[in-house]
Amino acid sequence: MNLGLEEILKALNGKVVVKGREDFKVVSTDTRKIEVGSLFIALKGNNFNGNLFIKEAVEKGATICIVDEIHFQSAEITDSTIIKVDNTTEALKDLAEFYRKKLKIKVVGVTGSTGKTSTKDLIAAALSTKYKVFKTKGNFNNEIGLPLMVFQLDETYDVAVLEMGMSDFNEIHNLSKIARPDIAVITNIGISHIENLKTRDNILKAKMEITDFLKEKSPLILSGNDDKLVTVENSNFNVIKVGLDNKDYCIDNIKFLENETQFNTIIDGEKVKFTIPLLGKHNVYNTLLALCVGRNLGVSVTEMQQGMANLEATSMRLDIMKKDKYTIINDCYNSSPASVKAAIEVQKNLSSKRKVAILGTMKELGLESKSAHFEVGKFAKDNDVDLLLLTGEFTEEARLGYGEKNAYIYTSVSELINDLDNKIKIGDSILVKASRSMKFEQIIESLDKK
Template sequence: MEFLSIDEVVKAINGKIVKEGNSFKFNGVSTDTRKIEKGNIFFALKGENFNGNSYINDASDKGATLCIIDEIMFNEEKIKEYTSIIKVENTRKALLDLAEYYRSKLNIKIVGITGSTGKTSTKDLTAAALSSKYKVFKTEGNFNNEIGLPLMIFKLNNDYDVAVLEFGMNNLGEIHRMCKAARPDIALITNVGISHIENLKTRENILKAKLEIADFFHEDNVLIVNGDNDLLSPLNSHKFNIIKAGFNNKEDYYANHIILNEDNVLFTVCEEKTGENEEIEINLPGKHNVWNALLSIACGRVLGMSLKEIREGLKNISTTGMRLDIIREEKYTIINDCYNASPDSMKAGIDVLINIKGERKIAVLGTMKELGDEAYNAHKEVGKYVAEKGVEVLITLGEFNKAYEEGYVNETKGEKKEIFNFNSEDEAANFLRDHIKYGDVLLFKASRSMKFEGIIKKLKTKE
């Protein structure tokens, strides 16, 4: 974290000092007293079941040199002499406001990534692609919301050349507020599906929310989109540059000669404007990762890299956990894709399952959240897709077991297929332990809240 004075902080967040300490060196930002380090700025945030304002004395004890509050709930006699306290109207807004000011002090390019699916894989691919030429920071884990994103910004300093930041959302306005703080120079949109349609009602509204990533763009900024997505393909703008990538040779960047292997993908990327091409290998499975890689390649070109430099960078990919992790056990293979789920990512996971060599293919699927009125049909459609692809065994958990079964059974039309529904992860794990055969390949996929990694852990436990 670069240096900030207390006067800068007060001005940036429109706050008032209510207690002045004797130390004004700040080395980081925290919103969790369990993780505070000496010299941190602590923001007292509120949630449904907690109020950070009640932890100010604890934050001071643990070494916070500055606390930002919106309610006075501390005992001043117990505040350490080094701790200053600033009161603001709203600490969540203040967190973004200070991040916005801090970002303005940085001489660094920021790449913003959003989309209904594939954000994290594209983040990992983009950071890798740029790594052969630049020092790159990328969003850690799932720090991609209005609390997580500013915390990532505070981890930046001018030693970095580029930051690749992920922007998630549940509703309109969220990406706009985050982009006001982060001010990305380049933005990538992976696709527009039906994730979060429960809140946003239509795909057009989802598109509108995703396009907020360009709300602060001008003529020097670049938006890179998946040109094969039906809602992104027609995009055009007179305010900023748009680059499209896909499998169509009319796109600015397109892929051909695609080879899908079990653990990686090979393809040739072609640049329409220059006629250049390069053979690319990415150590991730699935055709969907070709789209993600094309976006990262276009980003590298915008930042002045050659296709050869990008190719070398992509060899350095380091992926975020529980996203199509292929785990080869002695008797069977697990595809751990438990981090999140939507109709598009479910189908992508099933495609990977089918492409891995093995005996039976088994899909263990759970609920896809935040689909609203589309939920039943979306789960039914995934069940149908499982059957279409020839998956021999479908195991489901959650509130849409019947929807999965309807789609799967209707598509199989009486063929000998197996489907099993369970109400708990213990039941599913016990069943799998008893029924897995040598050479089976299993895909585990559900929305994050279902914590499917617990089934994998139980499955691998021999007791």
């Protein structure tokens, strides 16, 4: 990384308390993963305090440590520099912001209630033939994760596609301040996190914080399929709404095949065909966002068609696993009303004898929780789900929406797993969908062994 000690002190308003080596290659916040030549930032949380592990960090090869508490003797520190700051969490963000400003690369910021990760993957694919692209890894999309992604950038990259998540006001603002996006993308405005934000209008307001550090006339790319985003008008930016009829980036002639989706769209007034190795209409809308980003960065239609063939999708997100006895749809990473419905629609287009949905709790819906789970149960029934297996909270509401016949409630994931042999049949397609915290990958592992 191209950062000197004086720049670090300037960015953090820090003070050197122990003088030693100044060179470093990577930034780390976890002593378990420290490499030789690391800059270690000692974060604090409710159940941990990185300041207590400075001696261990130095022994493992940290050449610079940033602390906000002193729990060591200077004599214990050999050949490493220790910098004292007021708050290490703020220091992490401030240093990432300072480093981002030094980088001469384009940044695409992506947010939305659902579809952020898929859209990030699709944007990276659309750009991949023309540019060297970095994209957010896993779920490193919050005020700790995003700075760590920024620290992985260097001048060898042309474009960074950075995902931004939130659960309340001001969080996207802080992420945008660090990332300084050149292009902003919003996928949709759902009811995820409505427990904190109360209304979808407030969710829209929070998502629009992605523009707080967007330069004037920069592209703000929105899904025209969303009733809230379609109302956005802002003369400060180049607002582009994709998916609207009879305009560039509209949708025409969708075909859902066994392992891919084909569709036509209009780009620069010309009708073109795209094939993506993903299923579901929601992924077509996400692809339109990616294509719009590509054209704004000068990628040709042919280059984007080639790039889509190189799509690297994040695991556990609508991963379709063909087995000898049945088909598993692994979507265990996140769960919301929109994403559950999208997954059920994908399952509906798969060929199978029966369609089984194993669903867990959709989190952070507040007062909307009961109605949302009822609605998802009803949607499953209306879209040809033959068997519904439920565990977690609000299962009774989901069963009422579906109807009591062929809907079963379990008190735990392990109880559900133990009953799979009694419920699953050869030839079934099985959708496994829940928020990550419910650990539904245990169900995937059990099904994978059968």
